[in-house]
Amino acid sequence: MKIDHIGIVVQNLEAALRVYETALGLPLAEIAEVDDQKVRVAFLPVGESNIELVQPTSGETGIARYLEKRGEGIHHICLEVEAIEEALARLKAHRVPLIDEEPRPGAHGRVAFIHPKGMHGVLIELVEYDRS
């Protein structure tokens, strides 16, 4: 397992990049508009992980409501796993509440979210990357 990325929700991607890229010195790998999730994201590699800055582009999404309610900050941690079904089965066996009972397609593999109420306040995403 490794930390794939840490998702940070921000009001304005360019303002956040002035701090994370320019002042902190992280490299900027990519900026992308993800239309179906109504967000703009910036990926900044740090070791084997990424800092992912996320700016909602619509007020209607879950992450936009999170930003409105809680303000800017860390939204989730994504952990890469070898076998996502096994990981979910183990969590279910220990009665940890899941947002996704089954893996669903993500951008580069299959993903599932664990509910923060089971993880002591932390929203955790699991990802298993396609091996092909």
Add this chain to the structure above:
Amino acid sequence: MKIDHIGIVVQNLEAALRVYETALGLPLAEIAEVDDQKVRVAFLPVGESNIELVQPTSGETGIARYLEKRGEGIHHICLEVEAIEEALARLKAHRVPLIDEEPRPGAHGRVAFIHPKGMHGVLIELVEYDRS
């Protein structure tokens, strides 16, 4: 740079370990009592990083007040840097507010905290490990 650890503040270390170690399957490397910070911590390695679970053992500390006010969840991200003075100088040049203007001794190197108001809501710790 790499993510050294993610610090998660919890009410009860054993309850949190039942989820992060037993249900999620992260290995437990160490449990330590840090008397001068009035916390108990558990380190769970994940790739090149660690999840650090932190339980306050006194109500008087900053992290205890954070827990009382905000509830359980992610408290800070720690990034390992090669040269902490250079990193702080760069942040100062861009007028990012710092909690520690100069590095101070940590457990295994020198550390400094950046103020979350400058980092879009994220408390970031920098660490430069001793090379000796």
